Structure formats: structure tokens, C-alpha cells
Amino acid sequence: MTELIPVEALAERLRPNPGNSQPYYQQILQQLTGLIDSGELAEGANLPPERVLADLLAVSRTTVKRCYDALRETHKLASYGRGGTVVRGTPRVSPEMGRLKGFSEEMRELGMTPSTRLLERVVIQDRTLASMFGGPSSARFLKLVRLRLGDEQPMSYETAWYDLGLAPDLENWDTNGSAYAFLRDPCGIVLADADQSIEAVLSSGMESEVFGFSAPAPCLLLKRRTYSSHRKLVEYVEGLFRGDAYAYRLKLRA
Amino acid sequence: MTELIPVEALAERLRPNPGNSQPYYQQILQQLTGLIDSGELAEGANLPPERVLADLLAVSRTTVKRCYDALRETHKLASYGRGGTVVRGTPRVSPEMGRLKGFSEEMRELGMTPSTRLLERVVIQDRTLASMFGGPSSARFLKLVRLRLGDEQPMSYETAWYDLGLAPDLENWDTNGSAYAFLRDPCGIVLADADQSIEAVLSSGMESEVFGFSAPAPCLLLKRRTYSSHRKLVEYVEGLFRGDAYAYRLKLRA
DNA sequence: CAGTGGTCTAGACCACTCG
């Protein structure tokens, strides 16, 4: 393809600063990542061969290669034999593969400002819930209903149950901050993994209202069972995510 | 702490074979990974310094470093200044978390009998597609439209594009069996990972018809980009899964 | 067939950390 930026100008933007304590390859990588994510280096643009850029930057080919390799790893670059190296722009942040994280962390990764509105908070006893958690039917649970917002826009409507037998401190939790952080710090519960399922459903009347839909619309229904390192079920969550604004992303490995 | 295996014996196990066509660093990495995962190199075991192992293996320090770096990346090794390099915990059973698999394998795991109906098969040229794949705009692609069934019931409507530049043999593929198996065996393409997104949408008129819906219904729209071990985009798939019969399941790790 | 990235070498200097 064509070069949108002349190589000399590109080299100028990428030139590392010897006064900077960061390693050269990190400086170059940082600049390069910025140019790609911002779109200044558009999808399909040709990058100079490793040897050429190395010469222009007055660094070794090894140093340039290190940057290119890092970007090839994340699929932002691809190389085709003699065809050279081209940009495969991906403006979106791609979250880590299957890492367990809370809503807030995820929103921040997507570049949005997270916030939460607490709609309901009760302690309940429920036989069905108790058997799901594998506890006695007298078990007590904290039930939270929360509206999750990204950039002030409703993103998901979430109902969560926590086993108060495992984490009694939760009963006095102010529901500010991350539930996962609270489970770790005062409660001493280390989360290990989770089983999650994702379905497509239509929003119900009340849910449509919350999201501001005039009619039922397709949504992602996420159900998650989160287990502690002792293999106990700690949390069960059902989250309804608006289909028009939210896509679930993940990485797979062969 | 202590060495369970003397360094000389370790070096013998790690020594690359010049007759093997694999690069040295991959051979060494493979052996080392095996020793760690099998527990022969137990948690806390000291590994020889990069320089020492390089000498013993008669390769350059750079080559050894490449292996150590890869293992540090995945947290199987950790280095502590002069304290040297030690083996970190053996990750416990990491079940099929986010494993890349084909439709048939997945259906069988769910206890259903998979089958496929081929709806369309063409070779096309498309500039938009070419730029997504990062190839020249003259690139040719194999486009497949398939209806996927589980126990004879339509489960998903799937459109896939394959880069014929990377896998020319695909043009003569009989589309029986797994595409992934065919890519591996005759084409010699090893799939490494994939980026996947999951959205909720309503089925279009044609799609509703295929699924036997009388009206548009919520569906899961999966988009997947599958990359080879050479970090080239090999396959792009869009699959529409009926929301009433299919839930996407995955495991998360903390 | 010329140029690309992939691999590898044999050095070098540095900051840091342990003994």
C-alpha cells in the first residue's frame, strides 16, 4: 500500500531520546503503538523494513526487531516475506484472555468511566440458592442489585448473590469499591476461577425501561459462578448487558 | 533452593539437536517447559544462570535468554537479581479455558451429534476483506456459508473466510471434516490463538427463516479472528447462534 | 533474484542485588 507518512518523518517520530532512562526499544514501541492506535499509521500502511528503520534511528536491527516482534505478537503488525511489514490496525483494546475481573476494571480497559447505582441490598434466605451454593438451607445470602454505567450510560443490570457463611464481613460492606477487593482484603477469600455462560435474550419490560429502550431489545445475559481457591462457590451473578452497546471479547488459545 | 537435577544432567536434557529443523530456542524451550510442567524441575528449583547454561549447551547467551524470557512471560520462571532464576509454581490443571475448538468438537462436548449443511462456497476477491487480512488487495479468499446442526436441529448460521494466499490447498478442500484439521495436515498451518467477540442481536428475516423462527429472535453473534503460529490472520468467522438453544460457556481465571 | 524477516553469535556496558 501507500505510505501515509514518509519514512523520514516516521523515523523522526520514533527516534528514541538518549536522555530518557527508558530503554530504546520501549520508547520506540511506545511511539509506534501510539501511531497505530491513533490511526496515524492506518490499517494496511507499510512499515519500513527492520534494517532500514534501524539505520534511520541509528540503533541496531535487533532493537527495532524487538519492537516489531512485540506488535506482531499482539497482531497489530503482520509481515509477509518480501512484502514487508504492514499495519493491521486494531483501535479496540483487547482484554486479556479469560481473566476474571470486575465490571469497573473492564470498563476502564475499554476507555470508559465506570459508575454504579445500587438498586437493592438485602440479606435473604432461599432454599434454591442454598442448594446451588451447596450449603444448608438455612444459609444466608447478601443480594445486590446494581445498575452499572459506563460514561454515565447504563450498560448492565446486575444481580449478585454472595454466601454470607463464607464471607460474613460482607454484611457490613458499604458496597463501595470492588466486591472482589473486599473479599480479598477484609474477608481473606482468594478467588481462583469462574464458570461463565453467555446467552442472548430479549430484555423484559422493566429492564428495557432501565436501559431506556422503548421496546424489548436483544441483550447478553451473563451468568457467572465464582469460586474461591478452596473450591467453594462464593458469588453467583447474573448480568444483563445491552446488546447495542456491549460486546463480550475474549482470547482463545489452541 | 536445592538443585534436584545436577546442572550437567539438566544441560544434557536440554541440548538442542542440530539435525532437528526446529530453531534451537524452540527445542530448548520445549524441553524446559516439559521439565517444569512434569514437576521434574520442582517449584523453587534453581536454574543455571543464562551464561552458564549457554556455555553448557554451546549456544549463545541470547538463545538461552530467549527461552528464559518466554518462561518469565508466562510466570513459570522468576528472576531475582543475583539470586538467580528459580522455577515458579506449576500451574494447576488448566482445563479447557478459552480453548480454540471447532463447532463439531464443541457439540460433542455438549452431548449432541453435530452435522453441517454447506449453503455456499465461492472464491472471492474483496478489498475490504484483504485489508482486514493485511494482504494485497488482489488477495483471494475462500468463503463458506454453513448451517451447523446439533442433533439435526439448526444451531448456527456461519460465514467464514479463509486466506487462500496462506492456504492455497483450501481451494481443493472437500469441506468435509474439520477446517482446522485440514489447515494443519495438508496445509501445514498451525493455529495459535484467536480474538473473539460476542454480541447480542436480532436475527434477520433470512436467518429467522433458516432457524425456523416466525419472527426475529435474539441471537448470539460470534466474530472470531483466528491466527496462525506465524501470527497471520488465517480465518475470519461470523457465526449467528440461536439464543433459545445455545449458550456460550467459558472458564475464567483470577 | 533481490530483499525480507527468522535465527544466531560473540562480544559489550549497565543497574541492581546479594553474599
Next chain:
DNA sequence: GAGTGGTCTAGACCACTGA
């Protein structure tokens, strides 16, 4: 202070690919 990993260099040869 000695040894570690972190970084970097200036070469080299190879397989492969596209012009």
C-alpha cells in the same frame, strides 16, 4: 565486589517470498 539479568551492537547465514 562479584555475579546476575537487562539492554544493545554489528555482524552473519538461512528460508522464503514477491516483484
